[in-house]
Each structure stands twice: as C-alpha cells, then as structure tokens.
Amino acid sequence: MRSVWIFFGLALGGTWLLQLPALLGARGVLPGGVAPYLLPAMLGGFGPLIAAIVAARLEGPGRVRELFASLRPRAELAGWYLAALLAFPVIHVLGEVTYRLASGTPAGAWLYLPSVPQQWSALVLMPLVEEPGWRGFAMPRLAERYGWLRASWFVGVAWAAWHAVMFVLQGFDAQSFVLGMIMIVAGSVLFGWLFDRTRGSLLAAVIAHAGVHLDNPTRALPGQPRAYTAFTAAVCAAAAVIVVLEALRRGRLR
Helix, strand or coil, X not given: CHHHHHHHHHHHHHHHHHHHHHHHHHCCCCCCCCHHHHHHHHHHHHXXXXXXXXXXXXXXXXXXXXXXXXXXXXXXXXXXXXXXXXXXXHHHHHHHHHHHXXXXXXXXXXXXXXXXXXXXXXXXXXXXXXXXXXXXXXXXXXXXXXXXXXXXXXXXXXXXXHHHHHHHHCCCCHXXXXXXXXXXXXXXXXXXXXXXXXXXXXXXXXXXXXXXXXXXXXXXCCCCHHHHHHHHHHXXXXXXXXHHHHHHHHHHHC
C-alpha cells in the first residue's frame, strides 16, 4: 500500500503545485491574472500519469510495463468497450428524460457534444493521462485489499480532490463545485463496476472516460445549472443501483 500512497501524494500534490500559480493569479495574489500561468496549470493534468509511472517504477522492474499491459484490446471485451463509451451519455439522457417527465420542462440539451478543438483534444488526451493512474495503478491495488466497491470510493475521493483546483479555475460557483465533487465520486463507482466486469481492463476505463468527454454536461455551465444538476442526480442514481446490486450479490454468496 505504500506505493498507492506515493501515487496519491504525487498525483494530487504535483497537480496542485503546478496549478497553484494560476489559482493565485485568479485571486489577484500574483500579477497578470490566470493567463501567464496557464501552461503549468495545463501540465498539471499529467499528474496522475507521471505519478503512476514513478510509483510503479518504485515497486520494481517490469511494473511500468505491467501498468500499461491492460491497454491492449481484448476481443472478448468488444461489447464492454461499446458499453463503456455510451455509459455516461446514456445516463445523461435518462436523467434528462426523468427531469422532463417530472417537471414538464427541459433541464438542458439532450447532448453536450464537443464543439471546439480544445474539447476534442480533451476527449483524446485526458483519458490517457488520467486513467493509467486512477484505474490502472490505484484501483487494482486497492481492490485487492478492500474489494472493488470500497476501492471505487477511495479512488473517487482522490479523483474529486484532484479536480478541485481545476474546477475553481474554470469558474465553478459553490453549487456547481459541490455537484462536481459528488458526481465524480459517484461516477467512480461506475468506473469501478466496469473495472470489475472487465477484469481490470485499463482500455475500458480509458474508453469510458472518453465517453464522459463525448457528452459532457459540464459544458452547460454556467448558463444551464439544472442540466448539470440532473446529470449529477442521474449518476448518483446509477451508482446507488450498482451498490444495491452488489450488496444483493454478496448476500447470495454468503
């Protein structure tokens, strides 16, 4: 477990350290606003990837190669790859349907697809720099000790904390910030369930993360906060269903 704590420390600490100047610039503590400090803040996004490589290397020879081994596609998981890509967009649409049926008005758009190059770049890049750390390194080590469900909560809390400064820099208000933290922790349960069902496939996690960016209701902010609220509620509901089903499954196995 020492290597997991090293990973969390490097991933969070490294990212926060690189994003701190931009945060101080945004608050007027450093001159020039955010713009002069955007490059190190963006490089902070590589924190989980670099931390995973360092922590794996400290475990011994061959562990870095082992970290990326599950990126190889497996034919028997083709259906799971498709499910991973569509999981969060489908949850978003179901949340929107539920909101419209309950209120008679739309919470927001049906889909929030990438519309600018920066968003398309994030769709490709962010899953590759985040998932080798969260689901590639931390998840299997924690799951081995605590089981995949508890490991999902642990990873989710760290994953949410890692996004904290990023959300502030993106201009999240207090309500959106709290919703974002909740959504990420709940979403981690879905990633954990996928991890369990695909026997630890890092590629499936990368594809699921790409699906989050393919249809990202965060883009509704700040103009349509109800859309983000409905999406967060839908993700929480999906996580609750998984928790209940897992409890029932474990009950049957006793």
